[in-house]
Amino acid sequence: MxxxxxxxxxxxxxxxxxxxxxxxxxxxxxxxxxxxxxxxxxxxxxxxxxxxxxxxxxxxxxxxxxxxxGEPIAYILGYREFFGLKLAVTSDTLIPRPDTETLVEAALQKIMQPLQILDLGTGTGAIALALAWHAPQSQVTAVDASEGALRVAEKNRHCLQLDNVTLLHSHWFSALANQAFDLIVSNPPYIEAADQHLSQGDLRFEPLSALAAGEDGLADIRQIITQAPGHLNDGGWLMLEHGYNQAEAVQNLYQIAGFEHIQTLRDLGDNPRVTLAQWLVI
Ligand SMILES: C[S@@+](CC[C@H](N)C(=O)[O-])C[C@H]1O[C@@H](n2cnc3c(N)ncnc32)[C@H](O)[C@@H]1O
Known part of the structure; x- marks a missing residue:
């Protein structure tokens, strides 16, 4: 009828x-x-x-x-808005979150001149493309271990006509030997592998490889913080998104690795969400 x-x-x-x-x-x-x-x-x-x-x-x-x-609206529509950009999303990618805009804002504040920027675990390209859009003189390298995610990121890069973004298949820094950056950003997986939220709501539909990071949720963050000094220029910054309850652990990891000026920022919901630190060569 x-x-x-x-x-x-x-x-x-x-x-x-x-x-x-x-x-x-x-x-x-x-x-x-x-x-x-x-x-x-x-x-x-x-x-x-x-x-x-x-x-x-x-x-x-x-x-x-x-x-x-239960399928998330963004997968049904095939897109999600992030930092004012319309981005294609598929089941190969995490759906970009408003919380991640805190990371983009913090990164933009550090860009006073053209920089070499690296986005680790780019997914749809959300962070990399937002930075490249708002800092057109900077060069952004964006990597992901998922070929499917990289295809989506490339589609988004192409639609936005961002020629200052290079996409690479890489397990964190594996394809970046001898490359150094002024600013490294990442929203890596950070959920504890046994967290029951992984089998609930929208998360059920998102790739597990984009969400879970070992027993304590810190496996990927630990690896990135340990390896980043080998890829940061003197005075460069590393900025990481993390779980609302991980700020102290992430600060400790930065400290152990020898970073300076460690600072945690809160997201729109007032949760500690992004921790950044500077790499200074003595
Ligand atoms: C939480 S998602 C973030 C996606 C996107 N940056 C965002 O904020 O919407 C984490 C991303 O890291 C990627 N990833 C997981 N392990 C990786 C690894 N070892 N090397 C590179 N990327 C990895 C996943 O494929 C996923 O795209």
């Missing part, structure tokens, strides 16, 4: 309310219908009593079913 825009939205809202809070259910229903019909929110409001064509109703129902099975 043919249904109007408002009928479809109402049914979807009720079903989605089983999965997410009511306020989000309403927004998600609209997002899925806007995506299906390729219209904006104003159009939906102005055409509430329009009958939706049968094919579009089927497409919408298909997207809704995927969402009801």
């Amino acid at each position: 043919s249904q109007t825009v408002q009928q479809l939205l109402q049914t979807a809202r009720q079903q989605l309310a089983q999965l997410v809070p009511a306020s989000e259910a309403s927004i998600e229903a609209q997002i899925l219908l806007m995506h299906t019909l390729d219209v904006n929110r104003a159009w939906l409001l102005a055409h509430a009593t329009d009958v939706v064509p049968e094919k579009s109703t089927q497409d919408f129902t298909h997207l809704l079913q995927r969402r009801l099975q």
Whole structure:
């Protein structure tokens, strides 16, 4: 039976309310219908009593079913906004998080002149592309161990026409022998392997290799902090995103490796989220 825009939205809202809070259910229903019909929110409001064509109703129902099975909205739409950039995402990539914008802001504050920048574990390219966009004179190298993620990052780089970004397949620094940078940034995996959140909500759908980092969640951070001094120019900075409860451990790791000016920044939710430090050659 043919249904109007408002009928479809109402049914979807009720079903989605089983999965997410009511306020989000309403927004998600609209997002899925806007995506299906390729219209904006104003159009939906102005055409509430329009009958939706049968094919579009089927497409919408298909997207809704995927969402009801828990698949994250970003994977269903195929994109996510990050730091003002529209980025393609697939199940090969982590979905960029608002928390990571804290890292980008901190990095931009260090860029007073063109720098050589490295993004470790680039995923969609979120951090690297945001930095390259806002610091067009700087050169950004972005690496990932996942070929699938690198394909998505390359697509995003190409769409944004960012010629100051080089993408490389590398296990952390493995493909970067003899290369040094002024600024190294990373949002590495940092969740404890046994954390039950990995099997809940959106995380179930994201690549485990982008999330889990050994028993204490610090395996990758430990490796990056230990190896970074070999790839930092004198006075260069290393900035790492980490779990809300890992700041003290990360500060210790920086200290042991001989970094100076260690500082932790808080994210939008007021959690300690990014720890940075400077490498000074004595
Ligand atoms: C938490 S995700 C971050 C993705 C992206 N930077 C962001 O902030 O949205 C971590 C990324 O590190 C990559 N990764 C995991 N282990 C790696 C390794 N040994 N070397 C390079 N990249 C790795 C994963 O493939 C994933 O893309």
